[in-house]
Amino acid sequence: MSAKHHRHDPSEDAHVHPPKTTRTNIMIVLIAGLGSFMFGYANNIMTGTLAQVSFNAKFLSDGHADSTTGGILGG
Amino acid sequence: MRILLSTLLTPLSFLGGAFIGAVIQAPISAAFGRRMATATAAVLLVVAGALMAGSVHIAMFIVARIISGVGGGMLTSNCPVYMSEVSPPSTRGLLTSVHGVGITFAYIFSSLLALAFNFVHRPYQWRLSFIIFTVFALILLISLRFIPESPRWLTVRPLFSRQRYGLRQTGKGKIR
Numbered sequence: 290m291s292a293k294h295h296r297h298d299p300s301e302d303a304h305v306h307p308p309k310t311t312r313t314n315i316m317i318v319l320i321a322g323l324g325s326f327m328f329g330y331a332n333n334i335m336t337g338t339l340a341q342v343s344f345n346a347k348f349l350s351d352g353h354a355d356s357t358t359g360g361i362l363g364g
Numbered sequence: 365m366r367i368l369l370s371t372l373l374t375p376l377s378f379l380g381g382a383f384i385g386a387v388i389q390a391p392i393s394a395a396f397g398r399r400m401a402t403a404t405a406a407v408l409l410v411v412a413g414a415l416m417a418g419s420v421h422i423a424m425f426i427v428a429r430i431i432s433g434v435g436g437g438m439l440t441s442n443c444p445v446y447m448s449e450v451s452p453p454s455t456r457g458l459l460t461s462v463h464g465v466g467i468t469f470a471y472i473f474s475s476l477l478a479l480a481f482n483f484v485h486r487p488y489q490w491r492l493s494f495i496i497f498t499v500f501a502l503i504l505l506i507s508l509r510f511i512p513e514s515p516r517w518l519t520v521r522p523l524f525s526r527q528r529y530g531l532r533q534t535g536k537g538k539i540r
Contacts (some may be wrong), residue, residue, distance in 0.1 A: 309492040317450055318459060320507045322466040324402055324443035327409055327504055334380060335491055336427070337478020344490035346403025348422045357422055 377426060381433020382440065389438040398446040398514045401438060406505035408435030413498030417491045432438040435501075440467075 338344050339358060349357060386407065393401040412432035419425040445461045451459040474493065481492045 305372075317511050318447075318462055320504070321443050321447045321450075321506050322462045323500070323507065324405075324439045324446075325463040325466030326473075327406070327501060328436045328440040328443075329424045329467035329499055330474050331409060331412075331432045331501060332467075333471045333474045334478075334497055335378070337475055337481075338493060340478065341482065341490040343487050347490075348425065356422050358409050359410075 377429050378433040378436065381430040381435075382389040382437030384435035385437025385439075387437075388434075389442050392438075393442055393445070394519075397517050398442060398449070399508050399511065401442045402446065403505060403508050405435040405438035405442065406501050406508065408438070409431070409501035410498055410505060413494055413501050418497060419491075446514055449516040450512070484501035 339349075345354075385408075389405070392404055408431055412428045412435060415423055415428035416432065419428065435499050440463075443466075444460055447462060448456055448460045477493055477496060481489055484492065
């Protein structure tokens with residue numbers, strides 16, 4: 290194929306370039322990402338809560354705070 | 365006794381619930397679709413978040429945390445599947461990595477939120493994180509209305525869904 294050949298073939302183009310990103314694509318990625326986000330939030334919400342003063346005063350002020358912490362944190 | 369209780373409860377809480385959720389999401393996802401499995405998880409998270417935010421006793425809190433574990437397990441095994449099924453081959457790897465990015469972002473976000481609420485000197489201080497958690501779970505539940513079902517699931521489904529898939533391909537049908 291010569292360098293002067295400028296004919297544009299859309300079917301070849303679709304092979305080389307990925308499809309265009311639409312607003313719907315971005316929305317789907319964000320919503321599916323929100324699902325992953327909720328897992329991380331549910332997993333890690335305890336870490337900060339165990340350090341809150343009011344939480345310790347309410348739930349962890351009795352004798353067996355260690356075993357309770359193990360039960361809530363759960364890995 | 366205390367050590368025994370701790371040993372039993374530690375795996376039973378969040379990750380124990382996540383184990384149950386990861387197992388039961390497979391039949392739900394296969395029979396009712398990826399969106400419905402995510403919606404089930406979102407409902408569980410809303411219930412668990414509301415229960416944790418309104419906890420009056422430590423037992424109530426731990427039970428709600430197990431429920432949130434079930435929801436979390438369903439999400440973490442279902443979201444990458446959905447994401448890889450809706451993404452085109454050219455960007456599939458990039459888009460599936462959104463799962464990991466989302467989890468890490470949530471870790472940072474929830475820790476920053478805990479830091480912010482640390483300066484609220486009220487008895488309901490620790491409940492605020494869980495209220496935000498419930499709000500996010502509700503947003504997830506409502507936003508599922510606006511995303512399409514996984515095309516791969518629709519094609520492996522029996523006739524009815526395959527017809528709907530065909531309608532979507534022609535652009536004349538409404539996919540829900």
